[in-house]
Amino acid sequence: MNAKNIKHPTTPLDTPSALQGVKVVEMGQLIAGPFCGKTLGEFGAEVIKIEAPGAGDPLRNWRLIKEGTSVWWQVQSRNKRSVALDLRQKEAQDVARRLIAEADVLVENFRPGTLEGWGMSPAELHAINPGLVILRISGYGQTGPYRDLPGFGVIGEAMGGLRHLTAEPGRVPVRVGVSIGDTLAALHGVIGVMMALYHRKVNGGPGQVIDVALHEAVFNVMESLLPEYSAFGAVREAAGSALPGIAPSNAYPCQDGWVLVAGNGDSIFKRLMTAIDRQDLADAPDLAHNAGRVARVAEIDAAIGDWTHGRSVRTVMEELGKARVPAGKVYTARDIAEDPHYRARDMILTQHTRDGYDVEVPGIVPKLSLTPGTVRASAPHVGDDTDVVLAKLGLTTEQIARLREKGIIQ
Incomplete structure (x- = not known):
């Protein structure tokens, strides 16, 4: 479906957006990087998501599917534009560099070394855009002996110490039910981005690299776990639903x-x-x-x-x-959907999708009094905005058509 034929449902903006004017290029996929882009987009940043032609971000097909697309996608990618680029090809990498040259923030959650393999190391990107803030989310970080190992959120939860505690005593450790490791990393990434943008604006500093490891984001919220071991040799164990050391x-x-x-x-x-x-x-x-x-x-x-x-x-x-x-x-989900307090605080919103149906989705957190977050556009189909975005970069209709014929864009 052509992007120009899609109606973009919007939320009227009665107040200015906190991140109005901030341009973000999102090159991540699945959860950690895209959740960061989602959060920045909800507060006014222009988020251009680069995804592979064809199937696009794998999250489009995760969990329950409606009209061919995951309903999770409708939340994770609202307020974003989709540009379909095959980054394995040099011409696509050239287009990506042109996008990044005009951006304030780049978000990526590939395995360390991926950007470097495409000729987009931080040094190379800062050479064309000195003020660029680069957020890199990975399993184990950009340095250290584990940097090249594959890492997902569940592995970060295990290594960060959380999974050991989420069980009844003596029973198998269980996950908390959602991808909390990825989301914690994303939120730490958002904090890092805002700090780097503040440093650039207020102190006149250059852009910088933010290195977030999944297991470190989990470990950062583990409270007194390590100091108790350091001071007393105490290894905190699983305690089911109780809060050890605090009663009742x-x-x-x-x-x-x-x-x-x-x-x-x-x-x-x-x-x-x-x-x-x-x-x-x-x-x-x-x-x-x-x-x-x-x-x-x-x-x-x-x-x-x-x-x-x-x-x-x-x-x-x-x-x-x-x-x-x-x-x-x-x-349960039903309890949340039927709870009047959730609705009174706009934590349940009705979002119209580009597939033509309405779906209830989570509202926006945190709530700012002067520059609240908004849902300005629904989640895009793969490549919905490719032509518009590339035209703004200065590519002609003929150049865009040639890239499409070669399978570089969609």
Whole structure:
């Protein structure tokens, strides 16, 4: 389908965009690099996605497919333009360099050395665009003995220490259910990009390279894991739904589901014990502080579980809400879709796709008061914007047609 025949649904812009005027070339695929491009695009950056002619980004065919395209793609690639270039060919690499020469940011998540093999090392790119910010996301980073090993998000989660903790004690480590390693790397990448752009604008500095490794992004959020080992030789182990060393904080069974209860604040604990009719525990001197509660955590968990298991999730939530005790139902997709709070905060948006159907998608985070994020355009088909983007680069209609005949573009 020709891009000019596609209606691009837009969100009216009542306020300026935080990243208006920032140009991003996204050369990544699947999750880590594209999630970074997605986030930058939601806050106003112009994101030009380069993908291979034909099938394009493999994410287009991941998980559930509607009208020939993954519904995940509709979220991951909104606000982006698609240029289909076969980067294995020199002429395509030349076109990519022309795009990058006009960009503020380049995002890539290939295996280290891929850009260099195409004649696009950071030194070569900075020679044509000194202010370019280059974000490189890879499994193990651009340096070190593991740099050339293939790495996916799940491997980063394992090496970063997360997978060891996500299990019931003595059982097989499990994944958290989403590609959290990739997303954490992407968010660290966004932070790096914003810092580099700030340095360039405010301090007059040149562009720089941001090196994000998947396992390091995971490791960065592992809290006290390493210092506890360094100071005490303590290796933190899997603890199921509990939060080791902090009590009570766990998941408790109800008649029709599970509820998470976080009663680990001193005053909160007293209110929780009163709410479940365990005044003896509320008044116990040794339970007034966390250290004492940790020593008796099994007893406390049993008391809470005894109270919750004879009640419905709704009843537990209502009674703990009255007691001002933090508690939460374990939500499914249906719970999220039906929750009024999600909708009140615009965290569920209806997005019209270029395939002609509407789909509900996640809203935008974070929420900025003066320059909020927006959905300005739906996710593109492969190469939707190739002609328009290349024409803006100065290529003639004849030159574009010749590149298409040679299979260099789509």
